[in-house]
Amino acid sequence: MPKVQVPQELVPVDPNSKSIGRYQEGWRAGKPVEDPEKLKRWGFITAKPSEYLVYVNQGRIDMRKSGQGQRVWKWPWSSVAIVPTSLQQIDFVADQVTRERVGVSVSGVAVFRIVQPEIAFRVLNFTYGESAKEKLSQTLREMFIGAARRLIANLTLEQCLQNRKESIARFLMEEITPVVSGSGRGEDTTDQGWGVVIDTIEIQDVKILSRQVFEHLQAPYRAEIAMKAEMAELERQRSVAERRSMTERQSAEATILAQRETRILKARSEAEAAESESAEALRAEQAKARVASDELARKEALSRKRVAVEEGIAMQTTESNASLERRRQQIKQEQEMAQLKLQEEKRVTSAQVELRALHSEVELAEQAHQADMRKQEQLAARRAIAQGEIGRASCRERVSSPV
DSSP: OOOOOOOGGGSOSSTTOSOOOBOOSSTTTTSBOOOGGGSOSSEEEEOOTTEEEEEEETTEEOTTTOEETOEEEEOTTSEEEEEEOSOEEEEEEEEEEOTTSOEEEEEEEEEEEESOHHHHHHHSOTTSHHHHHHHHHHHHHHHHHHHHHHHHTTSOHHHHHHOIIIIIIHHHHHHHHHHHOOOOOTTOOOOOOOSEEEEEEEEEEEEESOHHHHHHHHHHHHHHHHHHHHHHHHHHHHHHHHHHHHHHHHHHHHHHHHHHHHHHHHHHHHHHHHHHHHHHHHHHHHHHHHHHHHHHHHHHHHHHHHHHHHHHHHHHHHHHHHHHHHHTTTOSTTHHHHHHHHHHHHHHHHHHHHHHHHHHHHHHHHHHHHHHHHHHHHHHHHHHHHHHHHHHHHHHHHHHSOO
16 A cells, blocks of 8 residues: 655644644545554554554454554554554533523543553544544543533532532543443453543633623622731731830830930049049159159268268378378389279279278168167156156155045
8 A cells, every 4th residue: 555645734843732734635634644654554563652553353353463562564454553542631611500590611621541442442443543532532522521511500609619629520530431431351342431541630720701790709708808908907007006106115215224324334434534533643643752752862872972982082092192102212113013003902992992881881870770779768767767756756645645
């Protein structure tokens, strides 16, 4: 059989696009474009991993050549059907009036898959796989729409809006599943089920078609929300006023406390400054007095030492001059040596004079101290004698006075 030539404009440009190319001419005009590799009259035919290949020979399924992702050689007198087993999705929209005569639009999605290809290929012509898939999806869509309309007509608007999963999706699952699902063996000739399993049905949206009814339904909730918003605004204003008054009171208290602490700190710092100034002045006066006293003592000591040194030098100078005059005629040859000796003697003499002066000062101080002690002892003895005389006189007066 020659390959079917598919016009290029019928093939979708985007492989991921959901749009399906369709034949424009011939006896299959309007039908989905099929894969030419699956329409061969003879030759190798290969199923994808997500497809199940059913090989039929002489009206019976050959289970040895059938299987998932199978690849077989097709003879002109045999038949091959490739059934997709991947997940399929269909969308449906059902418009109906509820028990209260309110129009609603229910939109949902259903996910299904073919689990028993040996049964499914009997009810649908999977020789042309794309057409069979489209027909299955369209049939299930119409079944979902019909069942949903039948259910919505017996439900209230509240049940449709709030219990969509329990009220609508579960009913559709219980209504459609027994029809499309089936069980059996390949050689079974019954027509039980379609070999299809519905995995889930989800109700995506329930819309009220009448805008006026929708607004009337929203009116109580809008009024409640507006009341809550107004109450929240009043509560916010009250909280803000309370927090503002509390903040102002705390700020005033903090200001008063800060002013009082500032005054206390200022008075304390002024008192400490006055005390420190008086203490500094007192220490300065004491330091000046000590310096003046030390300077006076130092000057007195220097003057005494200077006088003593000058006196010693004068005495030594006089004696040296006299001895030099006496010996000038005798030791002219040793003048230089004598001068050196004289200088040495002068230094020694100066040291001795200073030492004698210090000893003399110590002795004078000791003598003065002893003289003071003797004076004190004499005064004490005189006082004792005077007291004794006074005591004797008083005794004589008492004795001489008559009783």
